[in-house]
Amino acid sequence: MSTIQLRNIYKVFGRRSAEAVELLRDGVSREEAQERTGAVPAVIDISLDIEPGELFVVMGLSGSGKSTLVRTINRLHEPTAGTIELKGRDITRLGPAELREVRSSSVSMVFQHFALFPHRTVLENAAWGLEVRRRGRSEREERSREALRLVGLEGWEDSYPDQLSGGMQQRVGLARALATDADVLLMDEAFSALDPLIRREMQDQLVELQDTLHKTIVFITHDLNEAMRLGDRIAVLKDGRLVQVGTAEDILQDPANDYVASFVQDVDRSRVLTAGSVMEKPQAVITTHDGPRAAMRAMRSLQVSGLLVVDAHRKLRGYVTDDDVATAMRHDAKSLESAIRTDVATISPDVPLVELFVPAAETPLPLPVEDEHGRLVGVVPRVTLLAALGGQAVDTPDALQEEDHRG
Numbered sequence: 001m002s003t004i005q006l007r008n009i010y011k012v013f014g015r016r017s018a019e020a021v022e023l024l025r026d027g028v029s030r031e032e033a034q035e036r037t038g039a040v041p042a043v044i045d046i047s048l049d050i051e052p053g054e055l056f057v058v059m060g061l062s063g064s065g066k067s068t069l070v071r072t073i074n075r076l077h078e079p080t081a082g083t084i085e086l087k088g089r090d091i092t093r094l095g096p097a098e099l100r101e102v103r104s105s106s107v108s109m110v111f112q113h114f115a116l117f118p119h120r121t122v123l124e125n126a127a128w129g130l131e132v133r134r135r136g137r138s139e140r141e142e143r144s145r146e147a148l149r150l151v152g153l154e155g156w157e158d159s160y161p162d163q164l165s166g167g168m169q170q171r172v173g174l175a176r177a178l179a180t181d182a183d184v185l186l187m188d189e190a191f192s193a194l195d196p197l198i199r200r201e202m203q204d205q206l207v208e209l210q211d212t213l214h215k216t217i218v219f220i221t222h223d224l225n226e227a228m229r230l231g232d233r234i235a236v237l238k239d240g241r242l243v244q245v246g247t248a249e250d251i252l253q254d255p256a257n258d259y260v261a262s263f264v265q266d267v268d269r270s271r272v273l274t275a276g277s278v279m280e281k282p283q284a285v286i287t288t289h290d291g292p293r294a295a296m297r298a299m300r301s302l303q304v305s306g307l308l309v310v311d312a313h314r315k316l317r318g319y320v321t322d323d324d325v326a327t328a329m330r331h332d333a334k335s336l337e338s339a340i341r342t343d344v345a346t347i348s349p350d351v352p353l354v355e356l357f358v359p360a361a362e363t364p365l366p367l368p369v370e371d372e373h374g375r376l377v378g379v380v381p382r383v384t385l386l387a388a389l390g391g392q393a394v395d396t397p398d399a400l401q402e403e404d405h406r407g
Contacts (some may be wrong), residue, residue, distance in 0.1 A: 001088055003184060003216040004050040004073060009082035011065075011072050014039025017080045030239055042068040044240040046082075053214040055206075057231030059221050065240040066220045070186050073218065074107045075099060086184070104133045108177035112189040116161040116172055122148065123157035125172050129180040140179075147175040150209060167198035171205070178213070185217045191226070203229055224263060228252075228272045236260055249277040268354075269389055275356060276349025278388040279369045279378030285310060288317055288336060292328040295320055295336060306365050309340050314375040316368055318342040346370045349377065353388060360385055 012020045016037040023033040030041050043065045050056045058066045071077045073084060075091060084091050091102055108129065116125045126144035135143075148154060151171040161169055170190065177185055191199045203226060210217065221227050227234050228248040236243045236251065236259075244256035252272055255261040286295050286307045295307055299322055309317045317340055324339035333339070345359040346368045360367055366379035 001052075002049040002085075003052045003054075003087055004048070004218070005083075005085040006046055006048045006073070007083045007085075009043055009046045009069070009072060009084065010041070010080045011043040011068050011077055012039045012041045012080045021081050030241075041240055043072060043079075046237075046242045048235060048242070048245070050216060050218060052216055054232045055210055055217045055219060055230055057219045057221060057227040057234045058237060059224065059227040059234060060237035061222060063239070064237040066222075066237050067188050068240075069237070070188050070218055070220050073186060074103055074109065076109075104129070104180070106182055107184045107186060108180050108182040109186045109188065110170075110173050110177050110190045112192050116169055118161050120160075121157065122153060122159050122161070122164070122172055125161065126175040126179050129176055133180070143181070144175065144179045147179040148172075150178060150212075151175045151205060165198070166194055167202060170194060170202060174202075174205075174209075178209075183216060185215050187217060187219045189220050189222070192221070192223070199226075206230065224267055228267060236263065248272050249274065253277065270354035271352050273353050273388055274349060275347050275351045275353070275367070275369050275380050276378070278353070278384055279349065279380050280366075280384060282308060282366075282368070282376055282379045284308060284365075285376065286320070286336070287312065288340075290336065291334055292325045292336060292339065295325045295339075296322070296329065299325070308344075308365060308368055308376065308379070309336060310376050316344070316346060316370060316374065316376045319344050319365055321364070344368060347380070348372070353385060356380060356385055 010021045010024065014020070014037065017039045020033045020037040020039040020041055023036060024030070024041060024044055030044060033039070033041055046069060058069060060066045068077055072079050075084070079092060086102065086106060091099065094102065117128070123141065123144055126148055127140040130140040130143060145157060148157060151174050153168065153171050153175065156164070156168070161172070164172070174190070191202045194202060207230065219230055231248060233245060233247055234251055235245045238259055244251060244260050249272065251260060252264050252267060252269060255264060284298070284302050284304045284307050286298055286309055288309060288311050298307060299305065305322045306319055308319050311317055319341055320336060320339045321341070324341065328336065328339045344365070345363055347356065347359065347370070349369055349371070356367060360380070360382050366381040368376055369378040369380060371377045
């Protein structure tokens with residue numbers, strides 16, 4: 001079951017909001033609906049499923065509706081139409097008391113501005129959410145100290161906000177959200193006010209925390225590189241509407257329209273795309289059960305000068321070249337064992353392309369991609385690597401792969 005499920009969510013500001021929703025449902029444009037009613041459509045017919053433990057990023061330019069959407073999830077903004085389910089519970093039907101309980105126990109929010117109390121210590125600020133929930137002092141302190149430790153602020157408990165840098169203040173805000181142990185974190189442009197270096201550190205911190213805590217996080221940003229770096233999946237909004245949902249690789253490789261394509265054109269693809277996203281099915285492969293003559297026939301058929309060698313379980317043993325196979329044939333060898341070279345670099349599917357340049361340059365064959373069990377699952381030819389970095393789709397024609405083998 002999805003942790004958060006949005007169905008046909010509209011948020012329209014203004015007295016004639018219901019009328020504007022009906023116009024939008026009838027296919028009237030956002031601009032015309034606003035002109036005819038005076039109401040302002042901010043979120044238009046958005047449906048999303050956000051899974052347990054997912055770091056889900058919502059991004060778009062200013063005015064796209066992303067911050068309105070995240071504030072609608074916990075009803076800081078009341079949806080004009082649609083339903084919001086949190087772990088199967090429709091929170092659009094909750095009364096004030098029930099909604100307060102959900103906000104205090106199940107959902108925490110981290111804002112762009114730190115919203116710390118200047119007269120309270122770091123520990124007291126981190127404990128604020130627990131204080132609102134009327135937790136005892138010892139529990140508040142214990143859980144807040146642990147949250148501060150998680151965000152790297154151990155030893156700063158007795159300091160005050162004005163003694164901290166901007167990045168440290170934002171860590172306090174994050175610790176306050178973590179201390180409540182809520183299942184869902186809503187982060188609205190949480191790092192946008194930070195300097196670039198500190199922002200990068202906070203991104204690293206969030207990734208590390210997520211690896212440990214596995215919260216369901218909805219993260220709002222206008223920064224595409226931040227979205228690509230953090231998001232398990234990314235939703236792109238434009239003018240209040242959902243344009244595309246997918247992984248960073250999906251959006252880079254297959255943008256839904258020209259708007260998304262223009263959005264991603266300046267992204268450093270080498271740091272977003274991975275070996276698994278561009279690898280091809282290995283063709284030039286032979287097993288250890290085959291002999292030198294079978295290897296030579298395979299190379300002639302594929303027009304290559306080398307083959308990867310795997311065992312019966314598809315585990316990579318190494319590679320052979322045409323010269324080595326010819327030598328084995330001259331010695332009337334029955335096995336490939338004497339011809340196998342083991343000095344082959346292997347990579348895992350999650351390695352970013354930026355880390356492939358050196359191994360690709362040092363090997364005469366396409367880079368072998370292995371799964372966690374050491375099985376060969378694909379190869380990355382140099383030509384495919386270059387095409388991916390240039391934003392071109394590669395249809396994995398054999399000719400390209402074989403040309404790369406000869407290179």
